[in-house]
Amino acid sequence: MGAQRTIYMDHSATTFVKPEVANAMIPYFTEHFGNPSSIYSIARESKKAIDVARVQTAKALGADPDEIYFTSGGSESDNWAIKGVAFANRKRGNHIITSQIEHHAVLHTCQYLEKEGFEITYLPVDQYGLVDPAVLEKAITEKTILITIMYANNEIGTIEPIAELGAIARKHKVYFHTDAVQAIGSIPIDVKAQNIDLLSLSAHKFYGPKGTGALYIKKGVRIDNLIHGGGQERRRRAGTENIAGIVGLGKAIEMATADIPGHAAKIRAMRDRLIKGVLATISHTRLNGHPEKRLVGNFNVSFEFIEGESMLLWLDDEGICASTGSACTSGSLEPSHVLLATGLPVEISHGSLRLTLGDANTEKDVDVVLEVLPKVVKKLRDMSPLFVKSGKEGGSNV
Amino acid sequence: MYSDKVMDHFKNPRNVGEIDNADGIGEVGNPVCGDIMKIFLKIENNVITDAKFKTFGCGAAIASSSMATELVRGKTLEEAWEVSNMAVAEALEGLPPIKMHCSVLAEEGIHKAINDYRVKKGLEPWVEKNLHSHEHEDMTCQH
Numbered sequence: 001m002g003a004q005r006t007i008y009m010d011h012s013a014t015t016f017v018k019p020e021v022a023n024a025m026i027p028y029f030t031e032h033f034g035n036p037s038s039i040y041s042i043a044r045e046s047k048k049a050i051d052v053a054r055v056q057t058a059k060a061l062g063a064d065p066d067e068i069y070f071t072s073g074g075s076e077s078d079n080w081a082i083k084g085v086a087f088a089n090r091k092r093g094n095h096i097i098t099s100q101i102e103h104h105a106v107l108h109t110c111q112y113l114e115k116e117g118f119e120i121t122y123l124p125v126d127q128y129g130l131v132d133p134a135v136l137e138k139a140i141t142e143k144t145i146l147i148t149i150m151y152a153n154n155e156i157g158t159i160e161p162i163a164e165l166g167a168i169a170r171k172h173k174v175y176f177h178t179d180a181v182q183a184i185g186s187i188p189i190d191v192k193a194q195n196i197d198l199l200s201l202s203a204h205k206f207y208g209p210k211g212t213g214a215l216y217i218k219k220g221v222r223i224d225n226l227i228h229g230g231g232q233e234r235r236r237r238a239g240t241e242n243i244a245g246i247v248g249l250g251k252a253i254e255m256a257t258a259d260i261p262g263h264a265a266k267i268r269a270m271r272d273r274l275i276k277g278v279l280a281t282i283s284h285t286r287l288n289g290h291p292e293k294r295l296v297g298n299f300n301v302s303f304e305f306i307e308g309e310s311m312l313l314w315l316d317d318e319g320i321c322a323s324t325g326s327a328c329t330s331g332s333l334e335p336s337h338v339l340l341a342t343g344l345p346v347e348i349s350h351g352s353l354r355l356t357l358g359d360a361n362t363e364k365d366v367d368v369v370l371e372v373l374p375k376v377v378k379k380l381r382d383m384s385p386l387f388v389k390s391g392k393e394g395g396s397n398v
Numbered sequence: 399m400y401s402d403k404v405m406d407h408f409k410n411p412r413n414v415g416e417i418d419n420a421d422g423i424g425e426v427g428n429p430v431c432g433d434i435m436k437i438f439l440k441i442e443n444n445v446i447t448d449a450k451f452k453t454f455g456c457g458a459a460i461a462s463s464s465m466a467t468e469l470v471r472g473k474t475l476e477e478a479w480e481v482s483n484m485a486v487a488e489a490l491e492g493l494p495p496i497k498m499h500c501s502v503l504a505e506e507g508i509h510k511a512i513n514d515y516r517v518k519k520g521l522e523p524w525v526e527k528n529l530h531s532h533e534h535e536d537m538t539c540q541h
Contacts, residue, residue, distance in 0.1 A: 305454060306454065307432055307454060307456050307459075309456035309457055310455065310456055310457050310459075310460060313405075313408060314409075317409065326432060326456070327432050335432070346429075346430045347430050347432075350429070382414075383411065383415075383451075383452055383453060383460070384434075384452060384453070384454040385425065385435075385436040385452040385453070385454055386429060386434065386454050
């Protein structure tokens with residue numbers, strides 16, 4: 001064994017930086033390195049570049065450029081949106097609504113706010129990971145100041161009914177934030193049409209650099225600063241701008257949103273062939289997430305009787321990069337909170353595998369995974385005491 | 399994150415399988431916790447002449463089962479009982495702290511198989527002298 005080349009199927013974790021993006025960034029490390037706050041001419045180049053990136057980002061979201069604030073990434077944007085709105089609107093109420101399947105950048109921020117006296121409602125999801133708009137509406141109280149629901153889930157790929165959720169928030173005059181880190185480039189976003197007041201994004205999920213993100217803040221939203229200091233980002237986010245990173249984000253979001261339907265069709269075709277092939281050739285397997293309402297590159301599947309980390313190790317041996325919701329890779333003993341929230345039994349959550357396709361992939365990669373994966377699953381099942389117990393013909397009894 | 403030895407025992411596990419009419423069988427762990435080990439022992443004249451395993455679990459669980467079965471082969475039951483989880487982990491050139499419970503599971507699996515044999519023979523089961531759960535309290539599955 002031993003791989004000839006890397007097959008990267010973990011695009012939801014991060015993406016490679018596209019050469020056009022990297023090339024656009026380079027002059028801002030070496031030539032136009034001036035601090036945008038300075039007065040001399042090379043600094044003006046830096047400032048101009050940030051303005052261009054702001055326009056590119058705004059255009060991708062249907063926002064105005066002065067509603068875009070650059071940050072250090074998705075986690076900062078989520079922290080800023082949630083804490084910023086919470087603290088600025090405390091007098092109006094202390095209730096925040098989110099879902100059980102949010103990214104930890106949202107969940108842990110909400111848990112922190114609970115210690116600060118806020119009340120958080122964690123909405124349940126159905127078996128596909130969908131939040132029910134009717135359930136959201138019922139959860140709203142007089143004290144609700146913020147609703148934060150992710151655009152699309154990073155593990156199972158489920159796309160939430162954002163426009164509907166946003167409309168409910170608007171109707172009740174509650175701010176609506178969405179973590180859209182996974183959605184950029186996969187789904188067309190229009191913050192105005194979808195009633196979104198705040199939106200988080202991160203460049204490294206759409207072929208931009210790590211360490212750069214943005215928060216869209218609709219004009220008029222009451223929000224406190226998170227990072228205090230200098231007057232950058234119109235006095236809302238202190239810190240000398242990561243110029244090259246911001247330039248990269250701008251270029252990357254422009255490229256990622258130039259032809260979303262065309263790009264999505266290509267990725268979806270590969271992903272669907274992968275799903276079909278895996279479900280057809282491997283028994284005792286289930287698709288996690290929604291059959292249609294899912295990110296085009298996302299495939300999340302559970303194989304009964306085996307554990308995820310051992311799968312990843314074998315796949316890595318074949319040069320295939322994937323991830324799992326098993327506890328054994330997370331540093332905790334509980335498997336994925338997302339899979340558990342969909343009602344998947346704990347023991348089956350341990351055997352989950354996430355393959356997320358993107359621009360690093362070709363049809364050939366799908367062929368290789370379809371050839372390798374059944375062998376890996378068989379090898380692990382052959383040494384699993386559960387597989388024998390269950391019997392190869394019968395249904396699951398684990 | 400894993401030592402070469404762990405990867406070797408994960409990728410080329412020794413003694414995978416079952417023993418027909420095994421003299422002692424020990425199953426430990428829980429699918430809810432993400433690992434189950436089943437240890438099979440063949441015992442002749444108080445000596446373990448064969449040891450096999452089947453494991454559902456992570457890389458460290460599979461490697462620990464493989465190493466534990468290697469370590470107890472050819473040993474008397476008294477000697478095998480003394481093979482500790484630390485011995486398994488050391489033979490694997492170390493395990494990440496969060497994976498130490500896998501070696502504990504291997505030790506418990508061997509103990510359970512030995513006691514299964516003793517009970518079948520009408521002997522008193524031996525008593526576990528050290529409880530590992532204190533050492534790895536935060537790493538112990540509560541299910």
